[in-house]
Amino acid sequence: MYDKLIFEISKPGRSTFSVSERGVPESRPEENLPAEVLSRSGPDLPEVSEPDLIRHYTNLSAKNYGLDSHFYPLGSCTMKYNPKVNERLAALPGFTDIHPYSDTDEVQGALKLMAVLEKSLCEISGMRAFTLQPAAGAHGELTAMLIARAYFKDQGASAGERKKILIPDSAHGTNPASAVLGGFETVEIKSDERGNVDLACLESHLDESVACLMLTMPNTLGVFDENMKKISAMVHEKGALLYLDGANLNAIMGITRPAELGFDMMHINLHKTFSTPHGGGGPGAGPVGVCEKLVPFLPGPRPVFNGKRYIFEEPEKSIGRVRAFYGNFLIFVRALAYIFSLGGSGIRESARMAVLNANYLKEKLKSMFYVKYDRKCLHEFVLSGIWQKEKGAGTKDIAKRLLDFGFYAPTTYFPLIVEEALMIEPTETESRETLDSFVETLKIIDREINENPKQVTTAPHNTPVKRLDEVTAARKPVLRWTKP
């Protein structure tokens, strides 16, 4: 199997790239710039021919699972199919080649696209307005924290008065990280034995020093909190805000609206719910939607229609920018194309099918694995590998063995409140055959654990590399290639 680094196929003089004719007299840096700012030789980049370069990357791609070729039941990630028409549209020069500082009159299509996307997200979420600036969900969370802070200050709260953010113990790590970056303290709220927010715990911590409760809904266990209304009432009674981590929007879009459930602000992950590709880790987009009273605090500038044309406007009490320029625009193109394709009814039906697929899988797997919270789930569910662990092969091993059968593993060891967690989210774009095949494979692996656990604990066997030594990678980090 191909095993070279680009630097290892590089040879001086190999490069096939050529620069255009200068067309103007030469100005040499050596003669025109002070010696003290000049590099002696320029950066040490590889030199490869175009054919070798393409061969290199093409061979590397062969060593990679992708959603187009493999099922990715990753809980919390919503790995749904990435429509090809979205890629085609995001490549249009009228989108890719426009400079962010173009005269707005010349890029009305761009501003309109953003405005229409925002309006669509408002309709889906019930929120009054969105900022499209955040580049990812975590970025959106931080933006929301800054909005909360500005809101309370504007309300007359003294510095440090509303200093706490309440976060459930099942929350994604970005939640507390974002809260702290926003300058708040975090307080962990326990989940009860049904996987809901423990109301007594919540009550004991809810007071006027709390700025916000951050919830994921459905939560990371895949269940909808049975006390949603009560929680919203409790939070608002203390004058605090209710934030929705919208990572799980795929379960409820078109079914209910977060704003109507009581959420004051939320972020949406376009790279999850709205089918934009994950790209091996990014780019994504994490637009933040807010209720009426928080609109003035949104980051600016925002595209608005002034009756005649689209212009950029600064919200009156804006927290400021959270990034340069306007957001991950080409991601917006894909998301809007997706919304147009599905339409209102398609969005709703996608949520229904996502939830059907998850329940179908759960029904077939719940006798094989320990299920800590035995409740009807929405679009994802969490199993525990503790029975298997006791027999010698836990969640990590099961995940690795799944790779051998051509499945990317589900999310493992999250949420933290389930031991040996295995979080499964099939999404709506998977056919029944794929789901059945996944179940059959888990049956095989479960049998292997009973009969020959070593086969599982030493997995994977069929991937381009076998199980990696992650300990040495961390003890002796080698983070770049160096010339031998």
Added chain:
Amino acid sequence: MKYYPHTEEEVTDMLRSIGVSSVDEFFSDIPPDKIIKKLNLPPPMSEYEVVKAITELSQLNESCLKKPSFLGAGSYRHFIPAVVNAVLSRSEFYTSYTPYQAEASQGILQTIFEYQTLICALTGLDVSNASLYDGSTACAEAVSMAINHTGKKEILYSAALHPEYVEVLKTYFNPSGMAILREIPLSEGTIDDKFVEENVTANTAGVIIQNPNCLGFIERAEKISKAVKEKNSKTLFIIAVTEPHSLGILKNPGECGADICIGEGAGLGIPPSFGGPYLGFMAVKAALLRRIPGRLVGQTIDADGKRAFCLTLQAREQHIRRDKAASNICTNEALCALAASVYLSYLGKSGFSALARLNFSRAVYLKDRITSIKGFKLLADRPFFNEFTVKCPDNPVKIWRYLSRHGITGGFVTGKWRIEWADCLTFCVTELNDKDGMDRLADYLESYCRDEVSSECMIN
């Protein structure tokens, strides 16, 4: 159009196997009065209709594509070779997930490892991460690093750091007071180094300069670095690079004494895209390894002793460290980093230098032509790379509109950033601007000056 495959029979069948009569039952925990029946959005469109609707939006933007552009100002247009998109469009790359399961993700992991290596080569520093959202948020992350590492709060930043980057810093740090931001004034278009000498103290966590700066001028980064370290060796010296092509000619940040280099990598293989997705890069000195935010790919071996790559030092990241994480970043700009890797590998050592030199030659040509027109002079007699700022003999907004009417996007109206620059225009020249285009620009500037009181100007 829809993407779920379920037929009516399948739905019925699946429901039966679950023991439920309707999909509605799964939503029973949602308060019934909050269930909506339909969304107020248009009905589904066919693929053709989607293409038509979205393409129409793109066509509204096409007038500016026909005009040669001299806009830079933090987003630099460069020619993107076909290989970049050929690689990026491989679905094994773009539809893949974050490579947590390393054994099934060696492709992406290796490209990130190569990317990290390339960024270190470019910046002259020891460790690069796998990418951040963009240059502005990378700048904020650098500030976080500086305050966490030194335990101090004061950050001195250049008045010629991209003003939108400064805005981001203010948004992030002013409300909580986690960092105290102070501006370093300019003297003749570049950093006032006396100010640096006089104001770096034991309380200074970091000093940030941009090179080339937002006016396009080249800073004496090494000199400033020495001044900073002399006053306080613990202060982190941070260089922001918004135009990485400048590193084809300029001494790299590592050689200039930077502890951290951050910047905007979009110019390396990513089109202007109306501002995003872009590519924040960050490289640091080895001593700061444990403070660096974002993902890191490390080299290791597998059970058979074969070389392999995996995400490493994850314990610093949010999904493990949670409220104690130094950064909250999770999703990054992996695919954009891949674009940059392909771009840099394709251009190669000789190509990257040659391209940088080409940019420089052309920029000098344009500068000479413009400054030979009466009334136009460089804002400061300072060296530049491919971008420079000139004082104009008349309102730059009027000049800009005049150029626009004649089919040219004439640079950035610098006054949008600061009042002091209200009489300036900032021009950027890359390999996409040929001699004819530059001559036309200069000719029109000449004719503008000639006809300064012509009827065209009276209209405005």
Added chain:
Amino acid sequence: MNIPEGLFYTKEHEWVKTKNGIATIGVTEYAVNQLGDIVFVELAKTGEVLKQFESFGVVESVKTVSDLYAPVSGEVIERNPALLQDFDGEENPDFHPEYINEDPYGKGWLLKIRSSDEEELKNLMTAEQYKDFCK
């Protein structure tokens, strides 16, 4: 589970052994089992003064990070050199974080401090009490 007699234990799974006013501190086998393979340790510097139950560092494994809490107060007089990845920027060729996994009560010791208050041991658990605590 190895829980040596003669040592005192904290709720956060640190141990301390005192002799002639010098306290040696480490993490217990229980902690090590929870953490997995240790990859890195961050420790208070020599000369720093620790306060009982306050954080003095961090121990990092592949999958998690844990804060370290001082069992007793005192001034740090020595750090285990085998646990330091570098000495002021110079890479340590004898970096062995695995000592903590292999021998948490011996080779894997973290710090030696000059303890300031013998009475503080009363706030800790004995081996018996810690054994019960871990059940």
